[in-house]
Amino acid sequence: NTPIGRDGKLAKPRQLHNTHWGLVCPAETPEGQACGLVKNLSLMCYVSVGSPSEPLIEFMINRGMEVVEEYEPLRYPHATKIFVNGVWVGVHQDPKHLVSQVLDTRRKSYLQYEVSLVREIRDQEFKIFSDAGRVMRPVFTVQQEDDPETGIEKGHLVLTKDLVNKLAKEQAEPPEDPNEKIGWEGLIRAGAVEYLDAEEEETSMICMTPEDLELYRLQKAGVALEDDQGDDLNRRLKTKTNPTTHMYTHCEIHPSMILGICASIIPFPDHNQVCT
Known part of the structure; x- marks a missing residue:
């Protein structure tokens, strides 16, 4: 609840502040006088x-x-x-x-x-x-320097396929000893996932998807990227990588994590009513 009177017709306090994106759901709020003043946390908020x-x-x-x-x-x-x-x-x-x-x-x-x-x-x-x-949210970490111990190169996600395979195996066959379980805490211990608050997010450079991170690495390596539009009408629109970006420090887990619980279960929320 925002500590402000419900009677006023001010629009500014009801709008989502730029630093709140990812922490507060932009869609889930009541109608009427309390619109925008009663907020709900995003899906992975902590x-x-x-x-x-x-x-x-x-x-x-x-x-x-x-x-x-x-x-x-x-x-x-x-x-x-x-x-x-x-x-x-x-x-x-x-x-x-x-x-x-x-x-x-x-x-x-x-x-x-x-x-x-x-x-x-x-x-x-x-x-x-x-x-x-402090309201925080998790993001994937990006390796800043080559690590000879783990073999992870600079600019790659700390989350490796090996770690993902271990999690998948654990899901299928849970270990008898709870101490052997990796789980979400294991990802944090491995440094693959990091929690950022609004203040730290201001000093971080966050990539939208791992695919965009791969395109950024290829661009930095001087590989010419083909602008293949294709014939698929349902393809995902890709944002062009910014050539002035110096480096990425983190990567989003998924863009839909900006939504809250109620908004995330609406099918095709970014389409018109015909699709839903």
Whole structure:
């Protein structure tokens, strides 16, 4: 519920904000005065329950973070400020290295998956959120550097066919020991799926489908892509890849995940009434 009076005829508070796409359903809302003010979560939405921030601060101090009480602005004028849940806790000289280390610990599940990491390069700030009540959604992660351990190349999904086959086998023949089960938690532990909140989503580059990610990789490799329209009238319309895109950090699980429960069970919601 949006805390605003139902009597007003204002349109702006009733419209879905750009940062809410993927987190709040754009279609499922009541008619009448409460239209747009009563919202429903999207299908894979999750609300954070919160986790303690002290171990995280300790972790960063051990990796070169200077606490704010000892910070000398004249000595380090270009240091990046580090905020944890809105509180300035310290500064760091090499933010790129620190962010990659903290991100790596989250992807390896040493850190809670619901912790949000936001690096604002322009403002020279690194913001971490571990508080409760943040709306988050899962997306596939894209490998940023070649990984010799797993063999996953840069620009590919961390979710491999091997992992998908294991999940399919597990679905057909569930293991007797529950500890051997991979499941959704296993995908998070493997770093294949990551939860983003609205703040972290602002600093991420999200591809719409794995197919679009493949086209982007081919384009970056200099492979000439054929613009084959074909004769199929029911083919999916593909958006042309943006040549100025530097890299993708994540990929959508499925575009239909922007919808809520009620909107997602409507057949052909993007067609007119003849189809439904």
